[in-house]
Structures are given as structure tokens and as C-alpha cells.
Amino acid sequence: MMVIKEAAIVRCRVCLLIILAIVFCGSVSAQPLAFSSSASDGSSGFVRTSAQKGVATSTDLLVIAMPVATLAGVIIEGDWQGLKQGALSAVTAAGATLILKYAVKEERPDHSNMHSFPSGHTAVAFTNATFLQRRYGWKFGVPAYAVAAYVGWGRVFSKKHHWWDVLAGAAIGAGASFIYTRPFAEKHNLSIVPSAGPEGVSVSMAMTF
Numbered sequence: 180m181m182v183i184k185e186a187a188i189v190r191c192r193v194c195l196l197i198i199l200a201i202v203f204c205g206s207v208s209a210q211p212l213a214f215s216s217s218a219s220d221g222s223s224g225f226v227r228t229s230a231q232k233g234v235a236t237s238t239d240l241l242v243i244a245m246p247v248a249t250l251a252g253v254i255i256e257g258d259w260q261g262l263k264q265g266a267l268s269a270v271t272a273a274g275a276t277l278i279l280k281y282a283v284k285e286e287r288p289d290h291s292n293m294h295s296f297p298s299g300h301t302a303v304a305f306t307n308a309t310f311l312q313r314r315y316g317w318k319f320g321v322p323a324y325a326v327a328a329y330v331g332w333g334r335v336f337s338k339k340h341h342w343w344d345v346l347a348g349a350a351i352g353a354g355a356s357f358i359y360t361r362p363f364a365e366k367h368n369l370s371i372v373p374s375a376g377p378e379g380v381s382v383s384m385a386m387t388f
Contacts, residue, residue, distance in 0.1 A: 225289040227337065235337035238330045242300045245307045245326060261314050264360045272306040272355040276348065288338040298340045298348035304330040305352030313360035327352075 227235070246269075253262050276299050285296040304327035312320025331345040340348075 238333040267359040268356040301331040301348030302352040309353040309356035
């Protein structure tokens with residue numbers, strides 16, 4: 180009984196570290212960008228319209244809300260393998276994004292700083308969307324990709340990035356998750372078998388844990 184409790188404690192600690200890693204990497208990859216729409220207007224001479232400011236703020240919020248919502252779903256599902264895959268994807272995407280930002284040093288369209296390429300917001304969004312699609316299927320992937328596409332569009336519309344910054348961020352995020360993430364059904368040998376008989380139609384499901 181004591182061994183089981185200790186194993187559970189260790190698992191909880193590992194999961195907590197993975198969660199913190201994902202949140203940290205999402206924050207780091209977006210750090211040069213987050214909540215900077217109003218601060219950049221005065222120093223650079225660039226003035227955003229109210230629509231651009233609203234869209235920029237919405238992308239800042241979404242890039243935090245997406246990983247948080249995904250983490251909650253993964254934890255509720257008890258998908259610890261998926262949690263590790265998501266952490267590896269996030270670390271890889273964040274690392275690649277930061278390295279390129281400080282290596283390329285491209286100026287933003289609003290002239291606020293030299294961290295335009297690639298888009299950290301878009302990298303985080305597409306890491307999250309591709310993880311959901313690869314792990315849980317298109318039912319989750321389609322809405323996640325729609326949100327990720329909005330984030331990418333919003334960064335260009337609000338003059339925080341050039342379109343090629345967004346494409347690069349999307350490629351980095353999607354690529355990282357594609358490399359590390361495996362389908363949940365494949366991992367657990369999920370099979371769904373419909374059957375029909377005298378008493379009606381039924382569906383049976385089998386899964387290996």
C-alpha cells in the first residue's frame with residue numbers, strides 16, 4: 180500500500196513538472212510579444228487602430244487560454260503519455276522559436292523591437308492545435324486549428340508580424356507536435372466494433388491500458 184502511494188506521489192510530481200514546463204515554454208515563446216501592443220505604440224511612432232489593438236489583445240489571451248484548456252483536458256483524461264508528448268513538443272517549439280528570434284533579429288512591422296521572426300504566438304497556437312489533432316483526432320483538431328489560424332492572422336493584422344513570420348511559427352509548432360505526438364487510440368489499441376442482432380444494434384469498445 181505504501182509503495183502504491185509513493186508511486187502516485189512521484190507521478191503527481193512528474194506531471195506537475197511537465198505542466199509547469201508546458202506553461203513556461205508557452206510563456207517563453209511568446210514572451211517578447213505578449214501584451215506589448217500598447218507599449219510599442221508610443222516609442223516606435225506607430226499608432227494602432229482600435230481594431231488592431233483589440234485583435235492583438237485577443238491573440239495574447241488565446242495563446243495562454245489554448246494551452247491551459249488543453250492541459251485541463253489531458254489531466255482530466257488521465258493521459259499521462261500525452262502529457263509528456265505535449266511537453267516535449269512545447270519545449271522543442273519554444274527552443275527553436277527563441278533561437279531564431281535572437282539569431283535573425285528581424286524588426287517588427289510596428290518597429291517595436293527586433294524579435295519579429297518567427298511568430299511565438301503562432302508557434303504556441305500551432306503546437307497546441309497539432310498536438311490535439313494528432314493525439315485525439317480531427318474532432319478536436321479542427322476547432323484548434325481554426326483558433327490557431329486566427330492567432331496567426333491576428334498577429335499580421337495588428338502589425339506585430341510579417342506574414343512569413345507567422346508561416347515560420349506555424350511550421351515550427353506543427354512540426355514539433357508532429358514529431359513527438361502519437362494518436363491516443365493507437366497507443367491504447369482502441370477499437371470500436373458495431374454489431375447488429377435480433378435485439379437491436381449495439382456498439383462495443385475495447386481499449387488496452
